Amino acid sequence: MIRLTRVSAVLAAVAVVWAVGAEATPRIQRLFTTRYPATVGSKLAKCVTCHDVKPPALNPFGKELKAAHLSLAAVEKKDSDKDGFSNLAEIKALAYPGDPKDKPTAQADSSRAAPADSAARDTSRTPPDTTSKSPHK
Numbered sequence: 001m002i003r004l005t006r007v008s009a010v011l012a013a014v015a016v017v018w019a020v021g022a023e024a025t026p027r028i029q030r031l032f033t034t035r036y037p038a039t040v041g042s043k044l045a046k047c048v049t050c051h052d053v054k055p056p057a058l059n060p061f062g063k064e065l066k067a068a069h070l071s072l073a074a075v076e077k078k079d080s081d082k083d084g085f086s087n088l089a090e091i092k093a094l095a096y097p098g099d100p101k102d103k104p105t106a107q108a109d110s111s112r113a114a115p116a117d118s119a120a121r122d123t124s125r126t127p128p129d130t131t132s133k134s135p136h137k
């Protein structure tokens with residue numbers, strides 16, 4: 001009888017811990033989107049902003065946020081993923097603050113003038129260099 005109550009007490013504790021853990025993510029997501037309204041509906045309004053691909057595990061941003069007792073303001077100036085951009089700069093640019101491979105400039109470079117810029121260089125430079133040098137010799 002004593003064993004049964006012990007087992008059920010342990011099961012009850014496990015159920016409480018599981019329930020609290022399952023509810024933590026939506027609550028933190030609400031905190032996040034309330035502080036950063038521009039992220040509503042974006043890729044940042046999802047679990048992977050704080051978690052690795054496998055959700056219980058935290059990424060560097062999630063770990064620092066947890067260490068700061070979920071104070072988003074406390075981690076804004078930090079660079080959790082060490083990619084050279086503050087967490088706030090990344091959040092404003094809708095880049096993951098916990099993923100060093102996702103940076104504000106990488107997004108800007110890929111979506112902006114890279115192809116047009118290289119095409120312009122190719123057409124304007126090559127012909128004048130070869131023709132103008134040979135007569136001076």
Ligand SMILES: [Ca+2]
Pocket residue numbers: 079080081082083084085086087090097
């Ligand atoms: Ca960063």
